[in-house]
Amino acid sequence: MADLPGWYDNDIDRVIVSEDDIRAKTDELAKQVAADYAQADSVLLVCVLKGAVMFMADFARALSRYGPPAELEFMAVSSYGQGMTSSGVVRILKDLDRDIAGKRVIVVEDIVDSGLTLSWLLKYLESRSAASVDVVALLRKPDAIKVPVPVKYVGFDIPSEFVVGYGLDYAERYRDMPYVGVLKPEVYQR
């Protein structure tokens, strides 16, 4: 890990997605979204806190290079708590601040793992009468999916291992790491 100096590097078994990969992919995703939404006056980006905080900030800035203008909203939901598997129960910790009826919504997610969070969220947003809802997710674990969810824009398909960094946590730690990596087993066996 010598090429990645950082506080957490000794806890990381291997890098899954580097900072450079994230930057390049975010730009590519923003270009795709801009092309598909060329006719839209604006879009409403809905960040799924806390995990998507880093991706939202970088994706929104990338999108502003290509258009359309984006408004930013934040929801906080949680199903993992302190653990490494989904409880299956999605809890709203913070709801949207305003009405999304008639808006073209793009959900910004860090990861689609079992799909339970997103499946629940898409139903919720549709019940709030958005004009359209698409999803952009930086990461997806194709082998872990339990409920099928339509994810139009995906950054990286990754193996079914627990990853941290760039917003993703283990027991609230590692969100501040700039890249995505697999934790060493001894960290969660401690």
Ligand SMILES: O=P(O)(O)OC[C@H]1O[C@H](OP(=O)(O)OP(=O)(O)O)[C@H](O)[C@@H]1O
């Ligand atoms: O596809 P799934 O199996 O539902 O997993 C994906 C969700 O799980 C994580 O959130 P978490 O519940 O850990 O909350 P957090 O973002 O605050 O860490 C992650 O940020 C996604 O929102």
Ligand code: HPA
């Ligand atoms: O692999 C993961 N890491 C951290 N949080 C998560 N939430 C779903 N999957 C993951």
Ligand SMILES: [Mg+2]
């Ligand atoms: Mg989490």
